[in-house]
Amino acid sequence: MSTITTTDDLAAFCMRAAAAPYVTVDTEFLRERTYYSKLCLVQLAIPGDDPSNAVLVDPLADGLDLGPLYELFRDHGTVKVFHAARQDLEIFAIEGDVIPEPLFDTQVAAMVCGFGEQVGYETLARKIARAQIDKSSRFTDWSRRPLLDSQKRYALADVTHLRDIYEHLSAELDRTQRRAWVEEEMAVLRDPATYRTEPADAWKRLKMRNPTPRFVAIAQRLASFRETYAQSNDVPRSRVFKDDALLELASLKPRDPKDLGKARLLLREGRRDPVAAGILQAVEGGLAVPKEDLPSLPQPKSRDQSNAALADLLRVLLKAMSERAGVASKLIATASDLDDIAAGARDGIWSKGWRAKVFGRDALRLCNGEIALACEGNAVRVVPLGETVTDG
Incomplete structure (x- = not known):
């Protein structure tokens, strides 16, 4: 099982991949303690049974530059094949400012080809590649080194069987003349805006039930502060304060630290500066919005x-x-x-x-x-x- 740890070796493999009709791609990452995903491993495979055609790339290796991989992603001569690509693409869009082209998502293609709703990789591997995936390494710490052989086998399986899956689905799309259907679905995945969360829009994630315009104004500013803080400090937004605490704060409208102490759902981290100061500033901003400029939620569609x-x-x-x-x-x-x-x-x-x-x-x-x-x-x-x- 070949693991690439140098930029030169990565460049050599990517040169081979650029001459291939397609390359299958997957990643392993961690996100439990950060806002942005921490890329821990990249798996790549090109057609052919030679063991050298499937590799692991260790982005945590000292001195490794992923530049050659990003150049491959920009090469329109090789199709980049993923399964359930969105989270993988988010990593590359943020870290490398690149979205692979041309792009093929086997989960989307499988839905077009009649395999059901959001079919999993293991199901396609079993039905198409006649392979059983060992799931024992699925929930593991991919940032720890050295990687175990079992981890490497699991990671490689995510791209080796994907070759058979892609070739089968691609042929089926040609047979049914539905390749354009999948291309329509790829438009969202190719759009860089798909992977950006603007702080000003963060409030749209909240589930607010019949709130008043003032409540909405405060909630908007609290959500914007939380998103900005989470992005700047690379911590999960829930670590700043959770949604239920945000909605409670929008209702309480705290004006000073004493008022902040009345919030039952705000955890200890949220009561300390600079989070506490940011909360009070956001509430103050929401309260200062003139009445005529207050926002409101769109009215739900009437369903007679x-x-x-x-x-x-x-x-x-x-x-x-x-x-x-x-x-x-x-x-x-x-x-x-x-x-x-x-x-x-x-x-x-x-x-x-x-x-x-x-x-x-x-x-x-x-x-x-x-x-x-x-x-x-x-x-x-x-x-x-x-x-x-x-x-x-």
């Missing part, structure tokens, strides 16, 4: 109960269309999307691109009374109004 039957019909239609297409239904539309359509929405991700062809157009036709649904044995089919429905 009279549309419940239509929502149920849309669920039947979605299930039928997803099964017919062999695509995971949640990739087409969510339960919330169906409720929105039943309540009058006529635009959404479900109404664009390949989703419109598979489901969206028929969903709108159903809402407009242009089609009906009929059972034929165990199947459901779309019936244009005016067509005679015969017994199945």
Whole structure:
């Protein structure tokens, strides 16, 4: 099991990878005690059974520069293959300011090819590569050195079997002419904004129930302070203070350290400077917002109960269309999307691109009374109004 610990060796492998049609990629990282993921290992594999075609890259090795890897990521001649790529891509977007191109995510491709909702790597390895993954090293400290042989075998398996998975799914996409469907899904993963959390937008993560505008103004500033502090000090936002403490503070509106002491949910770390000072400053900023400038949460979409039957019909239609297409239904539309359509929405991700062809157009036709649904044995089919429905 080859482990790369020098920049020259990494450059040599990346040169080989640049001549290959694809390279499979995975990472091991830690994030329990930091805001940003700590990259501990990179796994790479190119086609072929030669043991030298699969390597581990140790980013913790003294003097190792990942520059050659980032150059490979920018090389459009080699497809970069990941499984459930988002967390891996976030690391490279932040540490290397690079998002691999071209990009292929086997989890997304598997959903398009009928393997179900967010199918795991172990399932695909078993079904496609006929391999069993040893999970014993999954929850391990990847920052400790030296790595055990069991850890290395586990890490390499994440990219060696991925070669078979990619080749199978790629061929299936060509056979079904659905490669463009996966490309549509890659747009979000290729967008650098996907991996940035702006402090000013951090409040949108909060679950606030019918708050007052003043409450929202304070919560916005508390969330912005917490995000800025967490990013600057590379600590998890929950280590600054948790969401429930933030919402309690927005309700209490503490003006001084004595008021801060009344917060039941604020842990000891949050009562010390500079966090305590930041909390009081954020509250003061929220209280100072003029009444006419106060924010408010968007009003929830009205979902008339009279549309419940239509929502149920849309669920039947979605299930039928997803099964017919062999695509995971949640990739087409969510339960919330169906409720929105039943309540009058006529635009959404479900109404664009390949989703419109598979489901969206028929969903709108159903809402407009242009089609009906009929059972034929165990199947459901779309019936244009005016067509005679015969017994199945």
